[in-house]
Amino acid sequence: AEAGRPAPLITGSITGDALGYWKANPDKYRFEGHAVLPHWTAQTLFRVGERMLDGQKPKLNTLLIPIPPVHTADLGAWYKDCMTTDAVSIFPIPPKDPMPEEWLDAYFSNPAPTKGWDYSKVPDACAK
Known part of the structure; x- marks a missing residue:
């Protein structure tokens, strides 16, 4: 954007600093990608x-x-x-469970809900 050319399409995995840049420059940032993030991968x-x-x-x-x-x-x-342009170690939390229990059930021959699991209790990305 600073070079005076149209904003390129950014692809990859979303991060806190990228979201910070988007918030500061909404007309100069385009993104299509996926959330390859550590927390939901570990949770799954x-x-x-x-x-x-x-x-x-x-x-x-x-x-x-x-x-x-x-x-x-x-x-x-x-x-x-x-999430700011300097927030490189802050990873966004998916707004909804990326692997709902119903989907996870399909991977098991005798499925049952994960004991003690409640996605709504996942800490916010900005939790201290």
């Missing part, structure tokens, strides 16, 4: 492990799960006040 791993320890049987030995898409039109739902 925990949930799969919890289900296996609970006796649920995976249908396959490799579980491939969908990665949440992120579009320019959705950036407002991902953005939080702590």
Whole structure:
């Protein structure tokens, strides 16, 4: 944008600093990509492990799960006040559970809800 050329389409995984730049320059930032983020990936791993320890049987030995898409039109739902252009270590939290229990059930031959799991209790990206 600073070079005077049209804003290029940015692709990849969304980050806090990218969202901070978008908030400061909404007309100069376009994004299409996915949320390859550490927290929801770890949460899903925990949930799969919890289900296996609970006796649920995976249908396959490799579980491939969908990665949440992120579009320019959705950036407002991902953005939080702590995300600035310097917020490189802040990762956004998906606005809704990227792997709902119903979807996770499809990976198991004897599914049951993950014990103690409630996505609404996931800490906010800006939590201190």
